[in-house]
Amino acid sequence: MSETKADKYLDIRGVVCPYTLVKSKLAIENINVGQILEIILDYPEASDSIPKAMINYGHAVLKVEKINPKEWIIQVKKEVED
Amino acid sequence: MEFTEEQLKRYSRHIILPEVGGKGQQKISNSKVLIVGAGGLGCPVGYYLAAAGVGTLALVDNDVVELSNLQRQIAHSVKTLGINKADSAKQTFENLNPDVNVVAVKERINSKNILGLFKDYDIIVDGTDNFPTRYLINDACVMLKKPLVSGAILRFEGQVTTILPGEGPCYRCLFEEPPPAGLVPSCQEAGVLGVLPGIIGALQATEVLKLIIGKGKPLKGELLIYDALGVNFRKVRVPKNSDCPICGKNPTIKELSDIPEQYCSI
Secondary structure, three states: OOOOOOOEEEEOOOOOOOHHHHHHHHHHHOOOOOOEEEEEEOOHHHHHHHHHHHHHHOOEEEEEEEEEOOEEEEEEEOOOOO | OOOOHHHHHHOHHHHOOOOOHHHHHHHHHHOEEEEEOOOOOHHHHHHHHHHHOOOEEEEEOOOEOOHHHOOOOOOOOHHHOOOEHHHHHHHHHHHHOOOOEEEEEOOOOOOOOHHHHHOOOOEEEEOOOOHHHHHHHHHHHHHHOOOEEEEEEEEOEEEEEEEOOOOOOOHHHHOOOOOOOOOOOOHHHHOEOOOHHHHHHHHHHHHHHHHHHOOOOOOOOEEEEEEOOOOEEEEEEOOOOOOOOOOOOOOOOOOOOOOOHHHOOO
16 A cells, blocks of 8 residues: 655644544644644554544544554544534 | 643533534634623623633623522622622632633623623623613614623523524514513512523523534524423524614614613612
């Protein structure tokens, strides 16, 4: 699979729920429709809940990848205006 | 807007709502709301708007806190007995949320000061307890084209409506003139269940927040009536009156008039 380059990167390692979602939501609000946000996180529940929440907001989840035993990368494409 | 870490925590449940988000929370923080009356209705309205982070919250009241108020006026306490109600509520709301600029206006609203008081605010909330003031507030909001969220309570029943001048009916479209003095009893004469203003005030605060974030359907052109004993919410449609003396095609009320003294029994 080819790598998709993100337009914005968000590092929320060390952040716990619900602030993982709060910070991700604010970050997606600040990019344009069609752009991609890449989130790196280490809070296990968020690797599941953030993709679900982003789909619920109407965005597309391009990738959820566990990059090492403790960290995940999630790519979200902004699909709708807030 | 860059939120501080404290604000991220405080407003997290708003920010994650799709209808609010960071942008909606920013609108709330930038908004200016004026509440007439820091009593039964003004206390819960102000409480929730302060919690929500409304940027500037003005409270207009020239009465002092009395023991008989504490059954329903939840922003006051035994520690503020004898203190002006706007000042008392200001202390409570500032303790709840230091982000909010709470302005205590220790005046009785009248035809001379009302336009000056209202002009700098985005939304007006009516939490008063008498008809002449209710009509004066309505007329001022129509003249200034300010959204007005109106509430009223008595015994076990309450009413709410949102008046958007130019878009929907006003209070005078519903009842052209106030009822004669003494016809409708006051809470002092007839009583009120203490929790009732909490429910009606919470509905008013909800309307205010919806207007600020621009989401949902405002309660315009409708009067919501809550009956606590029967547990009924019903909505009565209120048409705009083209002959309304203040918002009709040919308004006859061109300037504000003062409140006859005999009305103000509370």
